[in-house]
Amino acid sequence: MTLHLPSKRCTGDDRRRAVALAARALIVERGLEGLRTRDIAARVGINIATLHYHVPSKEALVALVAESVRLDFRAQAERRPRTGKTALEQLRLEFDDFRETVEEMPELIIVLTEMIERARRDPAIAAIVAPIQEHWRTQFAEIFELGIADGSFRPNLDPVAAALITTGTLADYWRLLTPLRTPLDRVFAEIEHAFGAPHSSQGKQNHVL
Amino acid sequence: MTLHLPSKRCTGDDRRRAVALAARALIVERGLEGLRTRDIAARVGINIATLHYHVPSKEALVALVAESVRLDFRAQAERRPRTGKTALEQLRLEFDDFRETVEEMPELIIVLTEMIERARRDPAIAAIVAPIQEHWRTQFAEIFELGIADGSFRPNLDPVAAALITTGTLADYWRLLTPLRTPLDRVFAEIEHAFGAPHSSQGKQNHVL
Amino acid sequence: MTLHLPSKRCTGDDRRRAVALAARALIVERGLEGLRTRDIAARVGINIATLHYHVPSKEALVALVAESVRLDFRAQAERRPRTGKTALEQLRLEFDDFRETVEEMPELIIVLTEMIERARRDPAIAAIVAPIQEHWRTQFAEIFELGIADGSFRPNLDPVAAALITTGTLADYWRLLTPLRTPLDRVFAEIEHAFGAPHSSQGKQNHVL
Amino acid sequence: MTLHLPSKRCTGDDRRRAVALAARALIVERGLEGLRTRDIAARVGINIATLHYHVPSKEALVALVAESVRLDFRAQAERRPRTGKTALEQLRLEFDDFRETVEEMPELIIVLTEMIERARRDPAIAAIVAPIQEHWRTQFAEIFELGIADGSFRPNLDPVAAALITTGTLADYWRLLTPLRTPLDRVFAEIEHAFGAPHSSQGKQNHVL
DNA sequence: AATGAATGAGAGTTCATTCAT
């Protein structure tokens, strides 16, 4: 349990950041459904009333968390420059990023998943979270488009559908209930085979392992 | 709003069925998180105590709903005989089934999605819902295996990974937040291209539209 | 758990008796406060509605139990003739009876204790249970009166107060919470000493053990 | 009915004390079985949720009441110094205390009685209440031991049994259902006779009235 | 900026009782 010590009299923004982080940790533990303002306050080390002073309502709090997730994803996206790479290289970089996030910040994916679930019934959350989803999908679509042009991918590839397939596969990977999971690498490899140009198969083999 | 009028003095099984259906409708409307026993009772037209007479607790109620979803999926699966078809035909039948479910019983998919979400934190629900997920995936894996043998699909296809990709794509299709959706057909077509043997592409074109 | 098998279509009186016995067993297990009509019905092997058919209300049910306890106590009292005994002998018989009841029908005492507790707030139960309490006390008072006359007990003994002391001691013996209990015999012996004539002490010694 | 008017914004300990007192009054009126959290809240003049804010559960509430009874008994016991008195004087002081409690704080005895009843099935309550019972009994046992030594009481007295008899008598005095009660004084006097040394009877006569 | 206390609305659950068959 991460205890952010009281540190009384903080700036509002620091507090809001601490609240968002505590909320994210709690969402990971108990789900968005099991999120309780009292628990967040306790974890931050402040009073319930103080929490409401900084974040006026639970609705606002969820939005705050969504926003913090969005910013973290954007920061991660900006950290990696894709210029000067072939489409296939970019795709693999994208896969590497996903694997890295899965391994080092699984929290981010879990919270995003919960947020997307809620977004279906909460337009305010949808407004924040949809761009993340959309950006990720667009990213793949652009890679596929580029790849068709540079010959990395099949000429008859439908880049939008392929992006949908790719993001769907990765996103749903989380929701598998049976513990016997096929390793992500096999999935990545299969996606490359699926969309790659017939003659470029040697490159893929290297990547698989 | 479907109001099952009072219809007093039902037999227990009928009531349980009615309760499950009402619960499913409410889950579609407000999510599993927003499901309230009192609302279910009201929709079925019975007293809250009567609800508890037939379904002893909310936990049991959610399990009942999960079970009813499982049975509906199984019934649907049994309705369609796959014998004597090529792998590609079977894949297309599977796609047709999915589209049919999406169009005629979207409720079923929405509720299943919510159940899978809950299953991550509730082993009892996981026990009921995991088999559905697993069966669907296995179904695709078998089709792909068969297809590799009969030459419909690529010889280097990884059937398990391909199944994971297929089910993930379809399952996640629901979670897209942006209303501008690529039609399912394009996704289906792309999957066929992706896994199909290079020379069998002419068949797919027919299917797309 | 004593299961009185269904034995459908019983006479009303048999059923009422079975209900009373089942209720007594449950009172022993969970107290009068924890008594539930459903549990009684289950133990008797009948439906809740059937229980209400035979015993119209819970109030009547508690009265039924009280009455059944009263009858059992009366039957026990009638089984033992006290004629032709000295007062001291009668007192010892009374003690023996108590010990016997404690050992062989503790249920009866426990249920009576619970009933007396409730009687304080329920006049209907008080009307049934008070006579038991009163009869027991009177019994002792008469023994003491007789004993004063025949010289077994102190001449300055207050028979009514002595009876109160005796019954109070025995009745409260049950309510001791600390497990290290002084054996009943020592209490009996002390009562004899306390009320006995100064010179008759030798007889008591024999009785103690 | 004592209505503790709103008196908003109390400190936590005051509220807890008020809750305990209100609960005690209600236990006197309706018994521990009939105790309802809503009634307590109403009597204290607070919302039911406020009650739960100060006392987290009904279980804790009953424990709180038990504890408050225990503290009151202990305070009463500490108020009376017994040093420098003969055993007989101490016994009479004990009787005076009991009579005083009966007359001025009958509530305390009634609530204790209910608590002891519950303690039989609730170890948590037993842990709180048993010491009261035990302390009272030990008190008497010590007085009797002292009295045997200083000649106030019979040399063959069994102090433990005598204490059991004394406390049992007084405790059960409450449970008499017939309104025609022998005055407590006659019972006290009889106990003195019963345990006193044969020659010290003159002192008792004075005490009786 | 912070907090202990307070609250309304509502959640799931229980129980003696009654109805229809």
Add this chain to the structure above:
DNA sequence: AATGAATGAACTCTCATTCAT
């Protein structure tokens, strides 16, 4: 005489929110 189904009333407890300081 018996029962499955139904019910109203009530219960303890929870939670986001607000008030007073």
